[in-house]
Amino acid sequence: MAELECRLCGGQNLSAVVERPRSAVLQNRVFESAAEARAARAGQLDIRRCAACGFMHNYAFDPALVEYVPEYENEQGNSAHFRAHMAGLIDQIASAADAMAGREAGPLSVVDIGCGQGGFLEAVLSRLGARACGFGFDAAFRGAEVETGDRRYYRRYFDGATGYLVPDGPVIMVTRHVIEHVPDPVGFLRGIRAAIRPAQQVRLYIETPCAEWIFRNRVVQDFFYEHCNYWTADSLSFAAARAGFATAGVRHVFSGQYLWLEAMPEAEAAGADAHPDTISDGALIEAYRAAEAATLGNWRNRVHAMAKEGGVALWGAGGKGVTMVSLLDPQAEEIACLIDINCNKQGRFVPVTGHPVVDARTAVTRYGVRTAIVMNPNYRDEIAAALDTEGLQITLVDETEVRP
Numbered sequence: 001m002a003e004l005e006c007r008l009c010g011g012q013n014l015s016a017v018v019e020r021p022r023s024a025v026l027q028n029r030v031f032e033s034a035a036e037a038r039a040a041r042a043g044q045l046d047i048r049r050c051a052a053c054g055f056m057h058n059y060a061f062d063p064a065l066v067e068y069v070p071e072y073e074n075e076q077g078n079s080a081h082f083r084a085h086m087a088g089l090i091d092q093i094a095s096a097a098d099a100m101a102g103r104e105a106g107p108l109s110v111v112d113i114g115c116g117q118g119g120f121l122e123a124v125l126s127r128l129g130a131r132a133c134g135f136g137f138d139a140a141f142r143g144a145e146v147e148t149g150d151r152r153y154y155r156r157y158f159d160g161a162t163g164y165l166v167p168d169g170p171v172i173m174v175t176r177h178v179i180e181h182v183p184d185p186v187g188f189l190r191g192i193r194a195a196i197r198p199a200q201q202v203r204l205y206i207e208t209p210c211a212e213w214i215f216r217n218r219v220v221q222d223f224f225y226e227h228c229n230y231w232t233a234d235s236l237s238f239a240a241a242r243a244g245f246a247t248a249g250v251r252h253v254f255s256g257q258y259l260w261l262e263a264m265p266e267a268e269a270a271g272a273d274a275h276p277d278t279i280s281d282g283a284l285i286e287a288y289r290a291a292e293a294a295t296l297g298n299w300r301n302r303v304h305a306m307a308k309e310g311g312v313a314l315w316g317a318g319g320k321g322v323t324m325v326s327l328l329d330p331q332a333e334e335i336a337c338l339i340d341i342n343c344n345k346q347g348r349f350v351p352v353t354g355h356p357v358v359d360a361r362t363a364v365t366r367y368g369v370r371t372a373i374v375m376n377p378n379y380r381d382e383i384a385a386a387l388d389t390e391g392l393q394i395t396l397v398d399e400t401e402v403r404p
Helices: 034-038 080-101 119-131 185-194 211-217 233-243 282-307 319-328 360-365 377-390
Strands: 014-024 042-050 056-058 108-113 132-137 151-154 171-176 202-209 245-253 258-265 311-315 337-339 369-374 395-398
Touching (some): 014 282, 014 319, 080 108, 080 119, 080 171, 080 245, 080 258, 080 377, 119 151, 119 171, 202 233, 233 245, 233 258, 282 311, 282 319, 282 369, 337 360, 360 377, 369 377, 377 395
Parallel strands (some): 108 132, 108 171, 132 151, 311 337, 311 369, 369 395
Antiparallel strands (some): 014 042, 042 056, 202 258, 245 258
C-alpha cells in the first residue's frame, strides 16, 4: 500500500486522531421516513494529523459518497444567537468594504462560495446597500438560478472553471464552512486565487470550525464524515500561503468554536517545502484521545439514567446532534427524538439512526420528553428562554456537565 501523505504539505509522519467505523455521510440531510433515514449512506473516520504542519484529514474519506443536493438543509439563521454571530462577521466585512471604496472607484462585488440558500450573502448585501452586488455559488442552492442584476446565484461548485464569473473591480470573497469539506483544500484555494485578476483589490474571508476548541473541550460530537479536514489557526494560514494568499489575521469567533481568517492575494505562493512558523501542540490531541472513551461512557451512563425518569431528546438536529445520537443510541432505544427550531427539519428523520426531528412542544406532548441534551452550549440560554416563553418544562443538560 502506498504511504499516506499529508494533503497540505506532503509529509508522511501522520498520527492517529479519531477512528470511527460508521458515520453519516451527510449530517444535514433529513429524510421523509425512518426507514429511508436508516438506509442512508455511512462512511468511516480515520482522521490523522501531520507532524510537519499540524493539518488533520480523514484518510477514509471518499468524495464519491458525498453529494450535496437541494434536500441538504443547514440553515442556522433561525437562531437569534447565530444571527448575532453573523452580524459580527458582517461588521468586519463592511469595514473592509469602506476601506476598499476609499482606494478604488467602481462597484464592489461580494462573492459567497458555498452560499447555501443565500442567507448570509443577502445579509451582507443588505448592510452594504446599493454600492454592492452579490454572487453566490452552491451546488445545493434551491432557488432559481439568476445570472443578471445585482444578485446572481449559481447552482454549481466554485472552481477554476467558474472563476471567470468573478467580475473586475474590488471584490470581497467569502467562504464559510466549506474548506473543511474539500478533499483538496489547497487546490480549492488556488481556484479562488486563479479567479483574481492582476492588481485586483480583494479581501478573502474563510470561516471554519476550530480543531483546538474541539480537543480542548473534548467535544466528541464534532467529528463528521463531511468534514474531511480539521483546521487550526496555524494550518489554515499555511494553506492560504500555499495557495498565494497572505493572512492578515485569524480570529477565534462564536465563543471560540470557529476560526475567521482574513487574507489578501500575494504575488507568489509558498513553496512546497515551506512549513508553518508554529505548529499546534499535539499534546492537546493526545489528551483528547486518552479521555474520549471515558467521555462517551459518561454520556451513555447519563442518558441511560435520564431515560428511566422520562423521555430524553437531543436539542439540535445538525451535525453535532446526528453524530451524538449515532454514538449514544445507534438503535434508537433510549433517545426519543431530536428537537430543532428549523421547520424544514421538523417531521423528518435523521440519517443512519432514523430518530425523528420535532419541535419542542411535540417532544413534550408526543414523546414525553423531560430532559434535553443541548448539542451546542452557545444556544443554551436562548433555548431556556424559548422554553420559558412557551411554558414547557424540559430540563437542559450540556457537555460541560459530563466531561471526565
